[in-house]
Amino acid sequence: xxxxxxxxxxxxxxxxxxxxxxxxxxxxxxxxxxxxxxxxxxxxxxxxxxxxxxxxxxxxxxxxxxxxxxxxxxxxxxxxxxxxxxxxxxxxxxxxxxxxxxxxxxxxxxxxxxxxxxxxxxxxxxxxxxxxxxxxxxxxxxxxxxxxxxxxxxxxxxxxxxxxxxxxxxxxxxxxxxxxxxxxxxxxxxxxxxxxxxxxxxxxxxxxxxxxxxxxxxxxxxxxxxxxxxxxxxxxxxxxxxxxxxxxxxxxxxxxxxxxxxxxxxxxxxxxxxxxxxxxxxxxxxxxxxxxxxxxxxxxxxxxxxxxxxxxxxxxxxxxxxxxxxxxxxxxxxxxxxxxxxxxxxxxxxxxxxxxxxxxxxxxxxxxxxxxxxxxxxxxxxxxxxxxxxxxxxxxxxxxxxxxxxxxxxxxxxxxxxxxxxxxxxxxxxxxxxxxxxxxxxxxxxxxxxxxxxxxxxxxxxxxxxxxxxxxxxxxxxxxxxxxxxxxxxxxxxxxxxxxxxxxxxxxxxxxxxxxxxxxxxxxxxxxxxxxxxxxxxxxxxxxxxxxxxxxxxxxxxxxxxxxxxxxxxxxxxxxxxxxxxxxxxxxxxxxxxxxxxxxxxxxxxxxxxxxxxxxxxxxxxxxxxxxxxxxxxxxxxxxxxxxxxxxxxxxxxxxxxxxxxxxxxxxxxxxxxxxxxxxxxxxxxxxxxxxxxxxxxxxxxxxxxxxxxxxxxxxxxxxxxxxxxxxxxxxxxxxxxxxxxxxxxxxxxxxxxxxxxxxxxxxxxxxxxxxxxxxxxxxxxxxxx
Numbered sequence: 130x131x132x133x134x135x136x137x138x139x140x141x142x143x144x145x146x147x148x149x150x151x152x153x154x155x156x157x158x159x160x161x162x163x164x165x166x167x168x169x170x171x172x173x174x175x176x177x178x179x180x181x182x183x184x185x186x187x188x189x190x191x192x193x194x195x196x197x198x199x200x201x202x203x204x205x206x207x208x209x210x211x212x213x214x215x216x217x218x219x220x221x222x223x224x225x226x227x228x229x230x231x232x233x234x235x236x237x238x239x240x241x242x243x244x245x246x247x248x249x250x251x252x253x254x255x256x257x258x259x260x261x262x263x264x265x266x267x268x269x270x271x272x273x274x275x276x277x278x279x280x281x282x283x284x285x286x287x288x289x290x291x292x293x294x295x296x297x298x299x300x301x302x303x304x305x306x307x308x309x310x311x312x313x314x315x316x317x318x319x320x321x322x323x324x325x326x327x328x329x330x331x332x333x334x335x336x337x338x339x340x341x342x343x344x345x346x347x348x349x350x351x352x353x354x355x356x357x358x359x360x361x362x363x364x365x366x367x368x369x370x371x372x373x374x375x376x377x378x379x380x381x382x383x384x385x386x387x388x389x390x391x392x393x394x395x396x397x398x399x400x401x402x403x404x405x406x407x408x409x410x411x412x413x414x415x416x417x418x419x420x421x422x423x424x425x426x427x428x429x430x431x432x433x434x435x436x437x438x439x440x441x442x443x444x445x446x447x448x449x450x451x452x453x454x455x456x457x458x459x460x461x462x463x464x465x466x467x468x469x470x471x472x473x474x475x476x477x478x479x480x481x482x483x484x485x486x487x488x489x490x491x492x493x494x495x496x497x498x499x500x501x502x503x504x505x506x507x508x509x510x511x512x513x514x515x516x517x518x519x520x521x522x523x524x525x526x527x528x529x530x531x532x533x534x535x536x537x538x539x540x541x542x543x544x545x546x547x548x549x550x551x552x553x554x555x556x557x558x559x560x561x562x563x564x565x566x567x568x569x570x571x572x573x574x575x576x577x578x579x580x581x582x583x584x585x586x587x588x589x590x591x592x593x594x595x596x597x598x599x600x601x602x603x604x605x606x607x608x609x610x611x612x613x614x615x616x617x618x619x620x621x622x623x624x625x626x627x628x629x630x631x632x633x634x635x636x637x638x639x640x641x642x643x644x645x646x647x648x649x650x651x652x653x654x655x656x657x658x659x660x661x662x663x664x665x666x667x668x669x670x671x672x673x674x675x676x677x678x679x680x681x682x683x684x685x686x687x688x689x690x691x692x693x694x695x696x697x698x699x700x701x702x703x704x705x706x707x708x709x710x711x712x713x714x715x716x717x718x719x720x721x722x723x724x725x726x727x728x729x730x731x732x733x734x735x736x737x738x739x740x741x742x743x744x745x746x747x748x749x750x751x752x753x754x755x756x757x758x759x760x761x762x763x764x765x766x767x768x769x770x771x772x773x774x775x776x777x778x779x780x781x782x783x784x785x786x787x788x789x790x791x792x793x794x795x796x797x798x799x800x801x802x803x804x805x806x807x808x809x810x811x812x813x814x815x816x817x818x819x820x821x822x823x824x825x826x827x828x829x830x831x832x833x834x835x836x837x838x839x840x841x842x843x844x845x846x847x848x849x850x851x852x853x854x855x856x857x858x859x860x861x862x863x864x865x866x867x868x869x870x871x872x873x874x875x876x877x878x879x880x881x882x883x884x885x886x887x888x889x890x891x892x893x894x895x896x897x898x899x900x901x902x903x904x905x906x907x908x909x910x911x912x913x914x915x
Contacts (some may be wrong), residue, residue, distance in 0.1 A: 159208035354690035361711035402430030422472040429479035445553040449490040457494035491575035497568040499525040592680040598716040605721040610666040671725040756836040772826035
């Protein structure tokens, strides 16, 4: 059954139950305008919705009842017994039709002509005659049929409803309950037998759902939060106690609390299509106003989000849609000239990713030109020329979120005041989300809102700084890097006064949490770490900016319950909330976005250094394999020249003309002992029965270098090379604090096979061919065979 029909059935059944009570009450107080208005609104609502859903019989019968209610509302007749009876009969008929719709989706064979005729008869009667013309014969049946609320002791009244006569213009209800008792008596024997069958009947739409006040759900969610706190405390006690039963009970509590938490959160979830429902009209009106042709596509409308977050997302989505239509999509003439369809495409898409809900607003318009953004920022004095020169294209686009920034040339009632994007970021970050933008000039722009599923309970990493506890939301956390007291001095570098850490070849700006919070911590002059103990770098990301947060210790990861802050702490801006940990201590939740903006907005020198590092890295960085030759001697060779690492037995080494070779994968592989080739200090005097080989392969031919050990694979900065070299070397450098020689790979290969680079044999031939001749040979050989 369609979801709209199901909601209609639930709402209509609730309205009919209230309608029964209102009709009986209106009979007692005919002059009540409030009751009459309530009855009229209910019938009118059912009529309008049934017409929209194409339930024609339901629409006809409710229309007839509405006409009678209009006479009552306008004072052309007053409420009497006949009017009440026919309206109650109308309610019964409506209920029967709703039951048929609930059963198979159609109105079934429910007859409405008799009820409509009865309503018309009552309308045509003179009100005074209706009161003076009672009909005693059928009176007992109709009152029993819907006077049930007055007679609570007769549960069998529903059995009497089907044979109710259609001649309703002259009913006379008996004021005494004895008449109802007489009619119900023959059914008394069968009533108990019918009860079990009614219990076993399938549940209807009205029975499968109830309406719950939102305040009750919020209170229930708060209680679940307290339960999660209690669970964390008991789990902590169980982990420190040597009690098997306590551990089992804690695990059971953890399971139940998790399931209850998930169930309660589901009750607060609503599909995002509730927010999207207004967008087609908004896009249509904006398209006409801005002279655009736009086709709107909405994907993933059934993606669910906490109802509290849905309210916070409405305004940002509205601003992004308005921005896409006004700034993104071109006019039809511009699109045709650019080779695009005249009608632009605007897509709203929602999906789950990484424990968050991602809402994407994408268009195929003109895109965002970062040079225009930079020029506008310079014109308005928002950034200096030096700052803009040090910023990348993505960082320049982020300037669109600044208050008062707009690319519009003129101010209209749609755009131009520079408010929309600022509202988007402020609202989304206020609920713990982030905003990303991806744009290509001439192809379009995609805005992505990353929103947490709920704000009530979230996973977080608890850290310690200066003796206090803080929580870092895991949605912002990327990785952890430990710095011991020995490494910290050399690992942390400085660009001007800004500390940085070289993480996998990239400069990572560091922010001391103690410095941001202005507490006594490991910070010296100019923000430099001053404490001698070990620290941890929590690598976090906010606003497409990755940085390292320096903390003293990492404690644990757990689900925390977010508690609101007092007004004094809110003004600080660096905290998003507070929580109570499992041991009862209070931890403040860090606002990573605010910390990022406060600590990293003016690091122009750092941006320049990172840009220089990125350029240098693309030019001079090369991965090298560092090997040992004995005696602490280190040699590096380009990793690109290494095909495999192999172990061979010393007994498998054979000689060809005084040169060492081994049989390897169907070929004869020449060996080069690097310690002998390079000479000087260091020798592999280890009497091992195995040799470690670094196999070099090119164009199907191979040479193996014999080394003592494999030390590491690192990135070598070519700009740091020294010109100090020797025979068989191309230079030297410093890697991990050790002087490392750079192997002349070509020279080493030619020492084993002078014609290696001249002959290009395929792998099916005997390799190498005529490859072991030279001045050092005792004989002139023409090759070797297996």
